[in-house]
Amino acid sequence: MSQDNLISVIQHDVSQVRIEKIASNILRSDELLKISHFYYPYFYFKADCKMPFLYGRKSFAINAMVDACSGHAATSDLFTTERKVVPEGQLLTKKITIETAQIKAKRYLIDHLNRKFRTLGNYDILLDNEEEAYKLFWVLEYKNQSIMVDSVTDEFEALKLGKSA
Amino acid sequence: MNTTVIFFLIIYYIVVLGIGYWALRNGGSKDLESYLLGGRKIGPATTALTLQTTSMSGFMFLGAGGLGYIQGYWALWYAVGDIGGGVLNFSIIGRRMRKLSQLFGALTAIEYLEKRYPSGALRLISGSLTVFLLGFYVLAQFIAGGKGMALVTGIPYPIALAIAVTVIVLYTFMGGYLAVAYTDFFQSLVMLIGVLWIFIAVLYELGGFTAANNALHTLDPTLLSLWGKDLGFEGQWGVVAGALLIFSVGYLGWPHVVTRHMAMKSPSTARSAGAWATVWNLFFVPTPYLIGIFAVLILPNMTDPEMAIFQVANKLLPAAATGLVMAAIMAAIMSTADSLLLQTGTIAARDLYERFINPNASEKQMIWVSRGLVLAIAIIGYFIALKEPPSIFNVVIFTTSVLGSAFLPAYVCAVWWRKANTPGALSSIIAGALTAFFWQYLEITAMTSIAPMVAGVVSSTSTMILVSLLTQSKYPVPQNVLELIDESSLVRSIPSLDSAPLKNSLSTEALELERFLGKKK
Numbered sequence: 001m002s003q004d005n006l007i008s009v010i011q012h013d014v015s016q017v018r019i020e021k022i023a024s025n026i027l028r029s030d031e032l033l034k035i036s037h038f039y040y041p042y043f044y045f046k047a048d049c050k051m052p053f054l055y056g057r058k059s060f061a062i063n064a065m066v067d068a069c070s071g072h073a074a075t076s077d078l079f080t081t082e083r084k085v086v087p088e089g090q091l092l093t094k095k096i097t098i099e100t101a102q103i104k105a106k107r108y109l110i111d112h113l114n115r116k117f118r119t120l121g122n123y124d125i126l127l128d129n130e131e132e133a134y135k136l137f138w139v140l141e142y143k144n145q146s147i148m149v150d151s152v153t154d155e156f157e158a159l160k161l162g163k164s165a
Numbered sequence: 166m167n168t169t170v171i172f173f174l175i176i177y178y179i180v181v182l183g184i185g186y187w188a189l190r191n192g193g194s195k196d197l198e199s200y201l202l203g204g205r206k207i208g209p210a211t212t213a214l215t216l217q218t219t220s221m222s223g224f225m226f227l228g229a230g231g232l233g234y235i236q237g238y239w240a241l242w243y244a245v246g247d248i249g250g251g252v253l254n255f256s257i258i259g260r261r262m263r264k265l266s267q268l269f270g271a272l273t274a275i276e277y278l279e280k281r282y283p284s285g286a287l288r289l290i291s292g293s294l295t296v297f298l299l300g301f302y303v304l305a306q307f308i309a310g311g312k313g314m315a316l317v318t319g320i321p322y323p324i325a326l327a328i329a330v331t332v333i334v335l336y337t338f339m340g341g342y343l344a345v346a347y348t349d350f351f352q353s354l355v356m357l358i359g360v361l362w363i364f365i366a367v368l369y370e371l372g373g374f375t376a377a378n379n380a381l382h383t384l385d386p387t388l389l390s391l392w393g394k395d396l397g398f399e400g401q402w403g404v405v406a407g408a409l410l411i412f413s414v415g416y417l418g419w420p421h422v423v424t425r426h427m428a429m430k431s432p433s434t435a436r437s438a439g440a441w442a443t444v445w446n447l448f449f450v451p452t453p454y455l456i457g458i459f460a461v462l463i464l465p466n467m468t469d470p471e472m473a474i475f476q477v478a479n480k481l482l483p484a485a486a487t488g489l490v491m492a493a494i495m496a497a498i499m500s501t502a503d504s505l506l507l508q509t510g511t512i513a514a515r516d517l518y519e520r521f522i523n524p525n526a527s528e529k530q531m532i533w534v535s536r537g538l539v540l541a542i543a544i545i546g547y548f549i550a551l552k553e554p555p556s557i558f559n560v561v562i563f564t565t566s567v568l569g570s571a572f573l574p575a576y577v578c579a580v581w582w583r584k585a586n587t588p589g590a591l592s593s594i595i596a597g598a599l600t601a602f603f604w605q606y607l608e609i610t611a612m613t614s615i616a617p618m619v620a621g622v623v624s625s626t627s628t629m630i631l632v633s634l635l636t637q638s639k640y641p642v643p644q645n646v647l648e649l650i651d652e653s654s655l656v657r658s659i660p661s662l663d664s665a666p667l668k669n670s671l672s673t674e675a676l677e678l679e680r681f682l683g684k685k686k
Contacts, residue, residue, distance in 0.1 A: 021645070038681070040674055070673040092681050137678060144525070148678055157675040159682070 003088045007039065008081040010135045012151035019138050019149045031143040037151075039086055039134035041068035041094045043101040044076065047109055050124040064109055066101040068094040068132070073101075073108035079152075081133050091134070102127055170318050173488025177355070177495065178332050181348045185336025188344035197528040200341035200535070201272045201511050202428040207346050209434045213441035215349035215504070216425040217251055217449075218356065220416055222302075222501035223309030224561045225453045226360075226494045231471035233457025237381065237388025239398060240458065242405050244451045246413035251442025254416045259426045259435030261580035265653035266427040274420035274508075275516040277427065278572075281579045281650075282590040283643060285520070290591070292516035294571060294598055295420050298564045299509040300542055305560035306502035307550035310495060316475050317491045326550055329495065329502075334543045337503045337510075338536055342428060345503045352496035353445065359493020360452045363474065366481040367459050380462050388458065400614075407616020415565055415618060418573030421508040510539035562617075563605055570597035570621020574629040582633075583650055586640050589633030597625025 016035065043066040050059050065076040069092055096104075106125050113123055136151040139159065146159040198204055207215070232240040262277070269280035275295060279288040311326030318325065336344050371377040381388050392399040416422050429435060453474060460473040463480065467473060478490045514535040519526045526534065571594045578585035601621030603609070610616060642650075 038678060040678070067673055067677075069677040072673050092677060137674065139678070139682070148675055150674075159675055159679050 004085050005088055005091060006083060006085050007091070008131065008133045009039065009084045009086075010133050010152060011080045011082055012136055014138075014149070014151045014154045016138065019140070019151075019154065032140060033143060034141040036139050036141075037090065038137050038139065039091050040137055041092055042066060042133050042135065043068055043098060043105070044131045044133050045102070045105050045127045046129040047105070048126045048128070049109065049113065051113065062109060062113075064105040064127075066096070066105050066108075068096055068101065071096045071100065071104050073104045075109075075112060079133075081131075086134075098130060102130070169484035170488040170491050171320075173485070173492050174314070174318065174495065177492035178328075180351065181499070182332065182336055182339075184348045184351060185339040185344040188336075188341070188347060189339040191343065197515075197531055198272060199343065200532050201507075201515070202424070203341070203343040203346055205267065205428055206430050207343075207425075207428045207434075208430050209437035210441050211346050211350045212425055212429050212434055213251060213255075213438040214353035214445060215346040215500075216254065216416075216422055216438070217442050217445055218349045218353045218497065218500035219425070219504040220250065220412070220419065220422050220501075221247075221356075221449075221497060222561065223306050223313070223494070223498035225356075225450075226313070226474050226497050227309050227471040228561055229453040230457035230460065230474035231469075233454040234460050234467065234470040234473040236393040236397075237385070237390065237458055237461075239391055239393035240454045241451060242391070242408035243412055244454050246409035246411065246415075247450045248443070248446045250413040250416045251446055252439040253413055254422070255426075255435045255439035255442065258417060258423065258576055258580055259429070259438065260432040261653045262423060262426040262576070263429045263432045263435065265580055265649060268649045268652060271427070273511050273515050274424045274427070274576075275512050276520075278575055278579070278590070279516075279520075281646060282575070282585070282587040283646070284587045284591060287587060287591045287594070288516055288520055291420075291572070291575075291594060292512050292520075294594070295568070296509055296513050296517070298568050299421060299505050299512075300546065301560065302564040303502055303505045303509065303542060303546050304549055305564070306498050306505065307546050308560075310498040310502070311550060312472070313475050313491070313494050313498070316472060317479060317487060323551055326547060329499065330543050330547050333499050333503050333506060334539060337507050337539055341532075342424075342507060345507055346428070348503065349500045352500040353449075355489075355496040356493045356500075357445065357449050359490040359496070360449060360456070362486060363478050363482065363490055364452045364456055366486075367456055367463065367477060370481055371459060371462060377459050377462065381458070384462065384465075388461070403613065403615030403619055404610065407618045410622065411562070411565060411569065411616070411618045414573060414622070415569035417576055418569040418571065419565065420512070420568070420572060421504050423576055424508060506539050506542060507535075509542050510535040510537075513538045566605065566616075566618040566621060567598050567601040569618055570601035570625050571595075573597070573622055574626045578629055578633075580650065580653060583642060583647055584633050584637060585629060586633050586636060586642050588636040588640050589629045589631075592632045593625045593629035596628040597621045600624040 020032070020035070045064045045066070047062050047064055048059065049062055063076045063078060064073055066073045105127060109125050110123055138149040138151060140147050140149065148157050148159055149155070150157075229240065229243065232243065265281070266277045269277060271277035271280050275288055275291045278291055279285070307326060307330060310329035311322050314320060314325035314329060315322040320328075336348060368374060368377065371380060378389065385394065387393070387395050390396060392401075398404050426435065429438065456477060457470070457473045460467070460477045464473065464476050467476060475494070478487050478494075482490060514531055518534055519531060523530075574593045574597070575585075575590045578590070598621075601617045604615075604617035604620045609620070613620075
């Protein structure tokens with residue numbers, strides 16, 4: 001039996017109409033069969049970083065996001081969320097715990113800062129304000145192809161769902 | 166039969182086939198994008214030299230030499246335009262076209278036109294016109310190859326032709342665009358060494374540049390003039406403009422050349438590629454014309470001026486050097502012929518077969534259709550080349566004039582003019598092609614002193630502007646196309662946005678979503 005969940009959804013500007021319009025330009029000759037949407041889970045952290053700078057330490061804040069399914073981490077812009085009730089069938093299941101996400105976020109941020117500042121610095125990274133947030137993805141199923149569309153950036157990605165999808 | 170020359174040619178053929186095999190092993194035929202565009206990972210030097218060698222062709226060793234032999238210094242008008250052609254091409258459309266073609270997800274130069282000017286009719290007309298003209302152009306390369314090889318090696322013309330055609334088809338078959346681009350790079354070096362070698366031998370024979378010019382003056386002073394032998398072109402600025410335009414801005418309208426932009430590693434590759442092209446052009450381009458001009462002093466009674474460079478090489482160089490020079494000449498011919506064959510096969514397969522006959526063709530199917538067409542065109546071309554149609558110079562000038570006239574405004578306006586719309590582009594292509602064709606067919610140049618290329622480009626450009634403006638309200642450029650044109654004008658990395666459906670690599674989110682949806686079903 002499907003159950004409803006109250007979740008935080010990242011606010012987005014991309015409407016279904018806009019998505020259909022862009023997608024139809026790419027898959028012009030294809031027939032649109034179905035449009036659905038799903039919510040993808042992330043862990044979101046605000047990190048306070050301290051790095052060695054001359055004779056002192058420089059502080060700055062950075063935001064990180066960890067994909068709660070694959071465990072991939074990335075830096076992130078600030079965003080706002082809204083609370084929303086959604087059916088369980090539209091929620092992707094989290095595959096990692098918050099503890100694992102913290103480790104991954106920390107490791108990623110150290111690598112990221114090393115690359116950014118071209119140093120092998122000894123960073124102090126303090127993660128706080130952990131939050132779970134979901135992002136909405138549209139799935140457009142055409143006769144010959146399916147694509148997913150990011151509701152925040154309107155980026156596309158092809159899905160291999162087979163012809164029956 | 167000259168065995169030393171044959172030996173050098175065999176070595177040369179082995180090298181190009183080796184490159185073809187290397188390309189095959191390195192993913193040259195992995196998928197459609199790899200086969201048609203080398204996976205869009207070609208760097209600046211290779212991009213520049215494949216563009217230059219593709220556009221130069223056997224014309225440089227036969228047509229250019231022949232023109233210099235007949236007209237003297239007047240022939241250098243063509244060289245002047247040609248030297249600047251590469252940098253013009255990369256500067257005007259290089260970076261923007263690279264970016265826009267990826268944003269559109271276009272794999273051929275004709276598909277790119279359809280995405281920019283949405284219209285099935287435009288693709289059908291452009292595809293058919295291009296296949297016909299490029300097929301004709303390939304023919305000229307086959308004739309050049311067969312004639313040259315037969316003369317220098319002593320092998321009978323039909324066999325020489327068959328060998329050249331077989332080698333080209335084999336490596337094009339194996340590695341697609343990647344093989345073509347890297348063999349072109351190798352061939353550009355062979356061409357440069359070969360042509361400079363002959364030129365040095367010519368200057369040595371004639372006692373230097375000044376002595377050669379003095380001898381020309383004694384023979385016929387008008388050969389030193391910029392108006393041609395007997396001042397035949399005196400005051401004909403229209404013809405001069407045509408000579409300057411055909412190999413400078415003319416390039417911008419050749420689908421087999423502009424494809425090079427689409428295969429660049431990144432949009433910024435265009436800048437360094439422009440510099441590479443200019444340096445190579447400065448050394449290479451004027452030389453065949455100059456050899457032809459001075460050949461009249463070495464071989465004054467030639468019956469076929471187009472063979473001037475071959476005959477001079479044969480006469481002045483030792484057998485081993487002639488072998489290398491012969492390889493250079495074959496390189497010029499093959500580097501164009503392979504690109505033409507690949508483009509003709511590609512356009513026929515993707516822009517005509519897949520678009521209008523079998524829209525559900527798989528990538529593998531498409532590669533095999535393209536290969537089949539390459540083979541078919543090569544066989545047909547071989548048999549027509551056996552009949553020896555008109556001079557190579559005439560065929561090259563005819564096809565390049567029509568191609569340039571038809572497509573130049575369409576490609577340039579695609580990235581530079583937001584108001585260029587579908588009716589404008591369609592009518593411009595038709596007007597340019599018809600004007601250039603009939604200008605030559607009815608020999609209007611003789612009456613007007615205006616070259617077909619000039620007439621064609623003026624006609625297609627004015628049609629594009631006029632029709633686009635008149636039909637702007639009824640057929641505006643679609644909003645999404647405008648957005649992508651704006652994006653292509655910005656100097657920044659290409660967003661993954663619209664090309665995503667063509668990608669095979671899925672992001673982690675897509676992968677997870679696939680799994681999730683798979684379980685749901």
